[in-house]
Amino acid sequence: MAAYAQMSKEELNQEKEALMQAYKDWQGKGLTLNMARGKPSEEQLDLSIGLMNSIVDEMEIVREEKNIDLRNYGGLEGITGARKLLATMLEVEPEDVLIYGNSSLNMMFDTISRAWNKGIMGNTPWGKLDKVKWLCPAPGYDRHFAICEYFGIEMIPVPMHEDGPDMDMVEELVAKDDAIKGIWCVPKFSNPQGIVYSDEVVRRFANLKPAAKDFRIFWDNAYCVHYLYDEVKILNIIEETRKAGNEDIVFEFCSTSKVSFAGAGISGMAASEANRKDALATMTVMTIGHDKVNQLRHAIFFDRGKKVAEHMKKHADLLRPRFEIVLKSLEKNLGGKEVGTWGNPKGGYFITFEAMEGCATRIVQLAKECGVVMTGAGAPFPYHKDPKDSVIRIAPSYPSREELKEAAEIFTICVRLASVEKLLEE
Amino acid sequence: MAAYAQMSKEELNQEKEALMQAYKDWQGKGLTLNMARGKPSEEQLDLSIGLMNSIVDEMEIVREEKNIDLRNYGGLEGITGARKLLATMLEVEPEDVLIYGNSSLNMMFDTISRAWNKGIMGNTPWGKLDKVKWLCPAPGYDRHFAICEYFGIEMIPVPMHEDGPDMDMVEELVAKDDAIKGIWCVPKFSNPQGIVYSDEVVRRFANLKPAAKDFRIFWDNAYCVHYLYDEVKILNIIEETRKAGNEDIVFEFCSTSKVSFAGAGISGMAASEANRKDALATMTVMTIGHDKVNQLRHAIFFDRGKKVAEHMKKHADLLRPRFEIVLKSLEKNLGGKEVGTWGNPKGGYFITFEAMEGCATRIVQLAKECGVVMTGAGAPFPYHKDPKDSVIRIAPSYPSREELKEAAEIFTICVRLASVEKLLEE
Numbered sequence: 079m080a081a082y083a084q085m086s087k088e089e090l091n092q093e094k095e096a097l098m099q100a101y102k103d104w105q106g107k108g109l110t111l112n113m114a115r116g117k118p119s120e121e122q123l124d125l126s127i128g129l130m131n132s133i134v135d136e137m138e139i140v141r142e143e144k145n146i147d148l149r150n151y152g153g154l155e156g157i158t159g160a161r162k163l164l165a166t167m168l169e170v171e172p173e174d175v176l177i178y179g180n181s182s183l184n185m186m187f188d189t190i191s192r193a194w195n196k197g198i199m200g201n202t203p204w205g206k207l208d209k210v211k212w213l214c215p216a217p218g219y220d221r222h223f224a225i226c227e228y229f230g231i232e233m234i235p236v237p238m239h240e241d242g243p244d245m246d247m248v249e250e251l252v253a254k255d256d257a258i259k260g261i262w263c264v265p266k267f268s269n270p271q272g273i274v275y276s277d278e279v280v281r282r283f284a285n286l287k288p289a290a291k292d293f294r295i296f297w298d299n300a301y302c303v304h305y306l307y308d309e310v311k312i313l314n315i316i317e318e319t320r321k322a323g324n325e326d327i328v329f330e331f332c333s334t335s336k337v338s339f340a341g342a343g344i345s346g347m348a349a350s351e352a353n354r355k356d357a358l359a360t361m362t363v364m365t366i367g368h369d370k371v372n373q374l375r376h377a378i379f380f381d382r383g384k385k386v387a388e389h390m391k392k393h394a395d396l397l398r399p400r401f402e403i404v405l406k407s408l409e410k411n412l413g414g415k416e417v418g419t420w421g422n423p424k425g426g427y428f429i430t431f432e433a434m435e436g437c438a439t440r441i442v443q444l445a446k447e448c449g450v451v452m453t454g455a456g457a458p459f460p461y462h463k464d465p466k467d468s469v470i471r472i473a474p475s476y477p478s479r480e481e482l483k484e485a486a487e488i489f490t491i492c493v494r495l496a497s498v499e500k501l502l503e504e
Numbered sequence: 505m506a507a508y509a510q511m512s513k514e515e516l517n518q519e520k521e522a523l524m525q526a527y528k529d530w531q532g533k534g535l536t537l538n539m540a541r542g543k544p545s546e547e548q549l550d551l552s553i554g555l556m557n558s559i560v561d562e563m564e565i566v567r568e569e570k571n572i573d574l575r576n577y578g579g580l581e582g583i584t585g586a587r588k589l590l591a592t593m594l595e596v597e598p599e600d601v602l603i604y605g606n607s608s609l610n611m612m613f614d615t616i617s618r619a620w621n622k623g624i625m626g627n628t629p630w631g632k633l634d635k636v637k638w639l640c641p642a643p644g645y646d647r648h649f650a651i652c653e654y655f656g657i658e659m660i661p662v663p664m665h666e667d668g669p670d671m672d673m674v675e676e677l678v679a680k681d682d683a684i685k686g687i688w689c690v691p692k693f694s695n696p697q698g699i700v701y702s703d704e705v706v707r708r709f710a711n712l713k714p715a716a717k718d719f720r721i722f723w724d725n726a727y728c729v730h731y732l733y734d735e736v737k738i739l740n741i742i743e744e745t746r747k748a749g750n751e752d753i754v755f756e757f758c759s760t761s762k763v764s765f766a767g768a769g770i771s772g773m774a775a776s777e778a779n780r781k782d783a784l785a786t787m788t789v790m791t792i793g794h795d796k797v798n799q800l801r802h803a804i805f806f807d808r809g810k811k812v813a814e815h816m817k818k819h820a821d822l823l824r825p826r827f828e829i830v831l832k833s834l835e836k837n838l839g840g841k842e843v844g845t846w847g848n849p850k851g852g853y854f855i856t857f858e859a860m861e862g863c864a865t866r867i868v869q870l871a872k873e874c875g876v877v878m879t880g881a882g883a884p885f886p887y888h889k890d891p892k893d894s895v896i897r898i899a900p901s902y903p904s905r906e907e908l909k910e911a912a913e914i915f916t917i918c919v920r921l922a923s924v925e926k927l928l929e930e
Contacts, residue, residue: 115577123575130797149549149765151541179605184791191617195631195655205621205631221792228789229621339575342797363654365610366647371556371768372798 081416082497090498097495101448104488109449111485116269116427117476118340118393119400125392126338129379148370154361155354156346157370159377164346166383167302168332170316174348176357179368182333182345186296187225189329189347192360193259193292194229199326199356201292204229204259213251213261215243217430217458217469219269222262222298226460233460234258238271242279249282256289260296266312267301270458270471271430272423277313284318286327297330301426303390304336306398310424316348325350334376336393336427337386344368344376397427400474400482404429407486417497418468429472430458437496438467444492450485507842508923516924523921527874530914535875537911542695542853543902544766544819545826551818552764555805574796580787581780582772583796585803590772592809593728594758596742600774602783605794608759608771612722613651615755615773618786619685619718620655625752625782627718630655630685639677639687641669643856643884643895645695648688648724652886659886660684664697668705675712682715686722692738693727696884696897697856698849703739710744712753723756727852729816730762732824736850742774751776760802762819762853763812770794770802823853826900830855830912837916843923844894855898856884863922864893870918876911 085093146152155161156177165172178185190204197203204210212226216235226233234251237244243263252258263283265275275283283295297315319325328350334343349357380386401423408420408431418433433441438455445452453471456462472489474482511519572578581587582603591598604611616630623629630636638652642661652659660677663670669689678684689709691701701709709721723741745751759771775783806812827849834846834857844859859867864881871878879897882888898915900908 117577120573123573126575147546147549149552149767151543151761151766153767180795181791181793187790191621195617195620221789224789228786335577339797340577341575341579341793342795360654363647363650364613365607367607367767369606369768369795369798371765372795 081414082501083416085501087502090502094495094498094502097491097498100491101444101495104491105448107449109484109488111449111477111481111488112451113473113477113485113489114451114453115476116336116473118336119396119476119478121396122393122475123339125389126379129338129375148374151366153367153370154358156368157373157377159382160344160373161346162382163334163377163380163386164332164344165348166386168299168316168330168348169314170348174316175346176349176354177344177346177368177373179345180342180372182298182300182331182335183221185345185347186222186298186331188364189296189357190225190229192357196360198292198294199352207257209257211255211258213248213258214460215262216460217270217471218262219264219298220453220457222296223460235460238268238273240273241276242273245279245282249286252286252288252290252293254289258288259290259292260294262296262298264298264300265315266299266310267304267423267426269300269426270428272421272426272428274310274424275312280313280315280318284315284324285322286324293327295328297328299330299332301336302332303386304393304427305390305425306394306401307424326352329353337389338376338379342372344373397475399479400477401429403479403482404472404474404486407483407490411487411490412493415494415497417493427473427475429474431470431472431493433468433470433493434497434500435466435468437493437500438464438470440496440499441470441492444495445489448488448492450488452489507840508927509842511927513928516928520921520924520928523917523924526917527870527921530917531874533875535910537875537903537907537914538877539899539903539911539915540877540879541902542762542899544762545822545902545904547822548819548901549765551815552805555764555801574800577792579793579796580784582794583799583803585808586770586799587772588808589760589803589806589812590758590770591774592812594725594742594756594774595740596774600742601772602775602780603770603772603794603799605771606768606798608724608726608757608761609647611771611773612648612724612757614790615722615783616651616655618783622786624718624720625778633683635683637681637684639674639684640886641688642886643696643897644688645690645724646879646883648722649886661886662687664694664699666699667702668699671705671708675708678712678714678716678719680715684714685716685718686720688722688724690724690726691741692725692736693730693849693852695726695852696854696895698847698852698854700736700850701738706739706741706744710741710750711748712750719753721754723754725756725758727762728758729812730819730853731816731851732820732827733850752778755779763815764802764805768798770799823901825905826908827855829905829908830898830900833909833912833916837913838919841920841923843919853899853901855900857896857898857919859894859896859919860923860926861892861894863919863926864890864896866922866925867896867918870921871915874914874918876914878915
C-alpha cells in the first residue's frame with residue numbers, strides 16, 4: 079500500500095471518507111474493549127488456582143522447619159521459602175531478599191517515603207532538602223512517575239535507546255548534580271517498549287558514580303521471567319554492583335503479580351546487607367510483618383522457585399497469541415503507510431506504537447469514542463507530557479482473542495484516520 | 505498474710521532468703537517462658553483454620569456479584585464483603601470503611617506518613633512544621649509510641665483514669681496548642697490496662713475543639729469484639745462525632761489480627777467521607793490495591809460479619825482460663841502483701857500489674873534471669889520512661905495453661921523478691 083505522505087489531497091480525502099465509514103460501522107456496534115492496563119487475563123489467573131487450595135498439611139511441615147507459626151505475628155524479612163522463590167526469579171541468594179506485601183509498587187513507594195522521612199543510611203531525609211530530582215527514562219511506567227509527582231520530585235526525562243537509557247546522559251547528570259537521588263529502570267522488557275538492557279548498559283549502571291551518596295537505582299525487574307518466546311538473559315545487577323564494589327547503589331524489586339495473582343501475590347526487594355538493614359529499621363516500626371500465610375502458599379505452589387519457569391511458559395502460551403494478533407493487525411492495516419512504527423517485544427506486557435508526530439492524543443480519543451480504551455496518550459512520560467505526542471502503549475494481555483482482534487482492527491482505523499486528518503491539515 | 509511494709513528488717517531478711525531459695529529452684533529448671541507480647545495461642549489460630557480451605561466455588565459467585573475478578577488488580581477501597589465484616593465489628597456502615605492490608609498498625613503508620621508528606625485535607629504537611637506534638641495516654645501501646653518516635657513527634661503523656669484518659673487535660677492542651685496533631689486511643693480494653701472508655705469520655709472526644717484543624721483522634725479499636733466474659737458496649741465514636749458535627753476528627757482503626765490470623769488477617773479504617781477521599785488520593789499512588797483474595801476468604805469465613813460474635817466466644821473460651829490463671833496466682837501469692845495492684849480486665853489481651861515504685865525494672869530483670877520474658881519495663885510509656893518505674897504489662901494469651909501457671913508463679917516470686925529488696929534498701 080502507498081505511504082500516506084505520498085498521496086494527493088484528493089486521495090487523502092477519499093481515504094478519509096472510507097475510513098470514516100469503517101469507523102462509524104464499528105462505532106455502531108457499541109463495543110466496550112480495553113487495551114489500557116497490563117492486567118493478566120482470567121485464563122492466566124486460572125493458572126494459579128492451586129494457590130486457593132488447602133495447605134494445612136504442608137503448613138505443619140513449614141512450621142516445624144522455621145520453628146514459628148506462620149499464622150502468627152513476626153517474621154519481618156519473610157519466610158525462607160518465599161525468599162527462595164523471589165531469589166530464583168532474580169537469580170540472587172535468598173539472604174539477599176526482603177519479602178513485602180502483595181505489591182512491589184507499594185514497596186517502591188515506601189522506599190521513597192522512608193528516604194523522604196528518615197533518609198537513606200543516615201543521610202539527610204530527602205524531605206528536608208530544597209530540591210530532589212529523579213532520572214526518568216522515557217517512555218516509562220506511568221505509576222513510577224506518579225510516585226515522583228506525589229512527593230514533588232522533579233523528573234528529568236532521559237531518552238531510551240534500543241539497548242536501554244542514554245547512559246552518557248545518565249552518567250553525566252548524576253556525576254554533577256547531587257540533588258539527583260534516583261532513577262527508574264525496568265531493565266528487562268521495559269514498560270512500555272519491551273526494551274532489554276544490554277550488558278554494557280547494566281555494567282555502566284553498576285559502575286555509576288553519583289555525586290549524591292544516597293543516590294539509588296530503582297531496578298524494577300517486573301518482567302524478569304516474563305518471556306513470550308525463549309528465555310532472554312540480562313546481566314545480574316546485584317552481581318555486577320558487587321564486582322564494582324558499588325553494591326549499595328541498587329534496590330532491585332520484583333513480584334509475583336504477573337506470575338500468580340495480580341492482586342494477591344507477594345513482592346520483595348533484593349539489596350545489599352546495609353540497604354536491607356536500613357529498610358528493616360523502618361519496617362519494624364511500620365508493621366509486625368507481612369502476610370506469611372500467603373508467602374507460604376506461594377513457596378509451596380512454586381516449590382520455592384523450582385516451578386516458576388515451567389509456570390511462566392503457560393503464561394507465554396496465553397500471551398503470545400494476543401501479542402501476535404495485535405502485531406499482525408498493525409502489519410496488515412498499517413504496513414507501508416508510514417503512519418507509525420511499533421516494537422516487536424520478546425516479553426513483558428506491552429507493545430509500543432509510535433504514531434506520526436502530533437497524532438497520539440487524537441488516536442486515543444478516536445479509539446475511546448469507538449469503544450476501545452487505550453492508556454492515555456502522554457501517560458508513559460513524566461508529567462504526562464509526550465514531547466512529540468506520538469507514543470501509545472498497547473496492552474494486549476487482558477481482552478479475549480476475539481475482543482483483541484476487534485480492538486486492534488479499530489485501533490488501526492483510528493491511527494489511519496488521525497494520520498489522514500493530520501496530513502490534510504498541513 | 506502480712507503486708508511487707510509492716511515487717512521488721514529481720515522478717516524481711518528471712519523472707520528474702522526463702523524467696524531466693526524458691527527463685528533458684530525455678531532457675532534450676534531452665535525454663536523458657538514468655539508473657540511479653542499479645543500473641544494469640546496456637547489453639548486460637550486453629551479456630552480459623554477454615555480460612556485455609558479452598559474457596560474457589562464461592563469465588564465465582566462473588567466475582568459475579570462485584571463484576572470484577574478478585575484475583576486481579578484494582579478495588580482500592582476493599583471488596584464489599586470485607587467492608588461489611590469490619591463494619592459489623594465497628595458497628596458502622598460498610599461505606600464508612602476502607603480496607604487495608606494485613607496490619608492495622610501499618611495503616612496507622614501510613615496515615616501519619618501521609619500527613620507528614622502530603623498534609624491532611626490540604627493542610628501543611630507535618631514534615632514542613634517546626635514541631636509536631638502528640639498526646640499519649642499512658643500507660644499505652646508501645647508500638648503507637650514507636651511510630652511517634654520514628655517521625656520525631658514530641659510525645660506528651662496524659663494520665664489514664666478508670667474511665668479513660670484525663671479529658672480535662674486533653675481538652676485544655678488541644679485547645680491551646682496547634683502543634684498537637686493527634687492522640688492515640690485504645691477505647692475498649694485499652695492496652696495495657698484493659699480500661700473501657702466511659703460514655704462521657706467518648707462524648708468529650710467526639711466534641712473536641714482542637715486549635716489544629718488537622719488534629720485527628722487515632723481511635724485504635726483493636727479489641728472491639730474481644731470480650732473475656734459478656735459483651736461490653738462503648739459509645740460509637742463515628743456516630744458521636746457525626747452528632748457533634750465533628751466527623752472529620754477521627755480515624756477509627758481495626759483488624760482481624762486477633763479474630764482470624766495475627767499475621768494474615770485484614771485491617772481497615774472507618775472515617776468520614778472527606779477523610780476516606782483524602783486517604784484514597786494517596787493510596788492510589790501507593791498501591792494498585794490490597795489483597796482482595798484474602799479479603800474474600802475473610803468475608804466468606806465470617807459470613808460478612810454475621811459469624812464474628814460466635815467466633816469470638818471461642819477465643820474467649822481459650823483466653824479466659826489463661827487470664828484467670830494469672831489473676832489467681834497474683835491473688836494467692838501477692839494478696840495482702842501490699843507489693844502491688846493489678847487490673848481485672850473484661851476483655852483485650854493484657855493484665856497490668858503496678859508494682860511498688862521503683863521495682864518494675866528489677867522485677868522484669870529477675871523474671872528474665874529465671875526464664876520468663878516480660879514486656880520491658882517502661883515499654884507502655886512514651887520514650888520508655890515510666891515515671892514511677894512500676895507498671896508491668898502481662899500478656900497471658902500465648903503460653904499454654906501449664907506454662908502460664910509456672911510463669912505466673914515465677915513472676916510473683918520476682919515481685920516479692922524485688923519488693924523485699926526495695927524495703928531493705930530504705
